[in-house]
Amino acid sequence: MREAITVRNLGYRYPDGSKALEDVNMDVYEGERIVIVGPNGAGKTTLMLHLNGILRSTEGGEIELFGKSLEKMKREEIVKEVGMVFQDPDDQLFMPTLFDDIAFGPINLGLKEEEVRERVEKAISIFGLSGYEDRPPHHLSFGEKKKASLAAVMAMEPRILILDEPTANLDPWSRVELIGMINELNAREGITMVIATHDVNAIPELSDRIYALNRTIIEKGTPREIFFDGELLKQNNLDVPDVFKLFEVLRAFGVRCEELPLSLDEAVTGLTKMIETEGGHIHLHVHEHTHEELGKWKRKYEHHS
Amino acid sequence: MIEYPEIDRYSSLDSPMHRFDPRAKIIAFSVLIFALVLLYDLKLAFIGLLGSILFLIASKLPFRFVFQHITWVSLFIVPFLVIMPLTVKGEEFFSFYAIRMTREGLEYGMLVALRALSAVILVLPMIATTRFDLTIKALDRLKVPTMLVQMLMFSYRYIFVFAVEFQRTWRAMAARGFTLKMNLYALRTVGKALGTLFVRSYERGDRVYNALRSRGYTGNPRTLVEFRMHARDYILAALIIGFAGSLHIISFVRVI
Numbered sequence: 001m002r003e004a005i006t007v008r009n010l011g012y013r014y015p016d017g018s019k020a021l022e023d024v025n026m027d028v029y030e031g032e033r034i035v036i037v038g039p040n041g042a043g044k045t046t047l048m049l050h051l052n053g054i055l056r057s058t059e060g061g062e063i064e065l066f067g068k069s070l071e072k073m074k075r076e077e078i079v080k081e082v083g084m085v086f087q088d089p090d091d092q093l094f095m096p097t098l099f100d101d102i103a104f105g106p107i108n109l110g111l112k113e114e115e116v117r118e119r120v121e122k123a124i125s126i127f128g129l130s131g132y133e134d135r136p137p138h139h140l141s142f143g144e145k146k147k148a149s150l151a152a153v154m155a156m157e158p159r160i161l162i163l164d165e166p167t168a169n170l171d172p173w174s175r176v177e178l179i180g181m182i183n184e185l186n187a188r189e190g191i192t193m194v195i196a197t198h199d200v201n202a203i204p205e206l207s208d209r210i211y212a213l214n215r216t217i218i219e220k221g222t223p224r225e226i227f228f229d230g231e232l233l234k235q236n237n238l239d240v241p242d243v244f245k246l247f248e249v250l251r252a253f254g255v256r257c258e259e260l261p262l263s264l265d266e267a268v269t270g271l272t273k274m275i276e277t278e279g280g281h282i283h284l285h286v287h288e289h290t291h292e293e294l295g296k297w298k299r300k301y302e303h304h305s
Numbered sequence: 306m307i308e309y310p311e312i313d314r315y316s317s318l319d320s321p322m323h324r325f326d327p328r329a330k331i332i333a334f335s336v337l338i339f340a341l342v343l344l345y346d347l348k349l350a351f352i353g354l355l356g357s358i359l360f361l362i363a364s365k366l367p368f369r370f371v372f373q374h375i376t377w378v379s380l381f382i383v384p385f386l387v388i389m390p391l392t393v394k395g396e397e398f399f400s401f402y403a404i405r406m407t408r409e410g411l412e413y414g415m416l417v418a419l420r421a422l423s424a425v426i427l428v429l430p431m432i433a434t435t436r437f438d439l440t441i442k443a444l445d446r447l448k449v450p451t452m453l454v455q456m457l458m459f460s461y462r463y464i465f466v467f468a469v470e471f472q473r474t475w476r477a478m479a480a481r482g483f484t485l486k487m488n489l490y491a492l493r494t495v496g497k498a499l500g501t502l503f504v505r506s507y508e509r510g511d512r513v514y515n516a517l518r519s520r521g522y523t524g525n526p527r528t529l530v531e532f533r534m535h536a537r538d539y540i541l542a543a544l545i546i547g548f549a550g551s552l553h554i555i556s557f558v559r560v561i
Contacts, residue, residue, distance in 0.1 A: 049515065052519050054515050054518055054519055075518070075521065075523075076521060079519060079520060079521040082519075083519075083520075084516075084519045086512065086515070086516050088512070090466050090509075091509060091512040091513050091515075091516050092513075092516045093462075094459065094462055094463075094513050094516065094517060095458070095462065095526075095528070096437065096438030096441060096458060096461060096462055097438050099529075100438065100528050100529075103528070103529055104520055104522075104526060105520040105521060107526075107527050107528075107529070108520060108521030108522065108523070108526075109521060113529055116529060117529065134436070134438075136438065136462070136465075137462065138462075138465040138466065138469075152520070153520070156520065156521075
């Protein structure tokens with residue numbers, strides 16, 4: 001598979017001299033969904049700002065996009081390849097109306113007016129924002145602003161999409177809707193995604209692989225590999241999905257669950273399989289080790305409570 | 306939910322002023338405003354005020370909205386009516402101990418008040434009858450320097466964001482028992498809250514600039530908009546500019 005983003009030995013210091021990133025190495029393949037996890041202040045946003053050339057390394061290192069050095073690429077080339085959706089939509093929606101905002105990027109790409117209008121219309125219809133074209137951003141709800149931010153970036157048709165905390169502050173319905181939209185973009189258009197999030201329950205749905213970052217890359221792997229690494233989670237203030245924890249508890253009550261599910265879909269499949277193999281029902285009981293196992297389970301997540 | 310002080314709240318109404326092409330509207334009313342503030346004849350300034358009121362009535366803007374906007378500005382006009390008669394030398398028409406008022410001062414005060422009031426009134430049919438983003442785009446099409454247009458554009462976008470942020474800070478202060486009183490402690494606290502808002506604005510400015518650059522901003526944003534001049538726009542613009550010109554022609558003839 002072709003590499004979309006290659007990061008080698010990247011380092012960065014904030015203007016006050018403190019280290020933000022140190023020897024970061026990453027490989028993101030075309031069409032992959034990568035989630036970056038890490039505690040607050042781990043450098044997630046700083047790393048993302050490097051991926052679209054907004055920040056330049058102060059400590060050496062190199063970034064390549066589709067095999068081409070970012071240093072040698074012009075600003076227009078970079079923005080054409082990499083779209084970034086910022087955490088706060090009010091930072092991103094800076095034009096007076098939604099139409100102007102979505103048109104902003106395509107105009108800067110030097111497209112003809114007709115094509116700009118086509119792209120704006122397409123983005124508006126994909127993200128369900130029809131009828132909002134002339135609205136100023138302060139007349140949109142937070143969820144609508146978030147969708148508008150995504151539409152504004154997607155109108156530039158980038159091959160790589162970077163999302164900083166896409167589900168933060170969204171109500172449950174908007175959150176589910178946005179996760180669906182992100183996954184659809186990846187599945188339908190093959191867009192490579194790099195997502196920073198604290199939303200552990202969304203990670204299994206949003207990621208093919210995870211990079212754990214705490215100034216440097218401390219671990220990488222599939223969601224299953226990362227969520228099973230208890231020590232890693234504990235040392236870096238990371239958490240696991242609720243459904244994963246619930247099935248750990250069920251295990252303590254005697255449920256014979258071979259593979260702990262990371263998402264509700266996996267839970268449904270796993271439960272169905274279990275019930276089918278156990279003669280039409282599952283059996284919960286308190287056995288001699290139940291309390292001991294529950295105590296261990298509790299201690300495992302104590303630092304999170 | 307915050308109530309935004311939007312100048313274009315009634316831009317969706319239908320009136321001759323609302324239908325007026327934004328570019329022609331800006332030019333015609335700007336000419337009229339300059340013409341009125343440069344008048345030196347009290348009677349002509351009064352006619353100018355009547356004309357301004359007529360244009361305002363033609364805009365069909367609700368009285369309450371107009372009143373809200375004019376009241377605050379009028380507070381700055383009233384002092385001229387008081388100070389001028391007391392300070393300008395001339396024929397006394399009223400005296401009470403050391404207080405002496407002159408006819409010339411009163412006339413000059415009235416002239417200043419009439420000119421200012423006309424200008425303020427005319428701003429409403431000029432700006433409040435068009436969506437503000439279209440006004441900004443019209444300024445851009447009129448080749449107003451891009452730096453000014455961008456300042457206006459971003460101010461318009463972020464003034465509402467800062468209003469919400471300040472309201473949030475204010476509520477947080479009120480939730481912890483702060484009430485605004487005229488004492489040093491209260492003023493110092495408000496000063497600190499405003500300072501925090503400035504720091505936050507600076508940080509937001511940084512983030513917005515990053516967002517701008519990540520979508521290819523190079524310092525000169527363009528927008529797509531179609532303006533089309535119709536015969537009625539030319540007629541209305543000629544009428545307004547003609548009114549402005551005729552006031553000055555009369556003024557010139559009277560001087561001669």
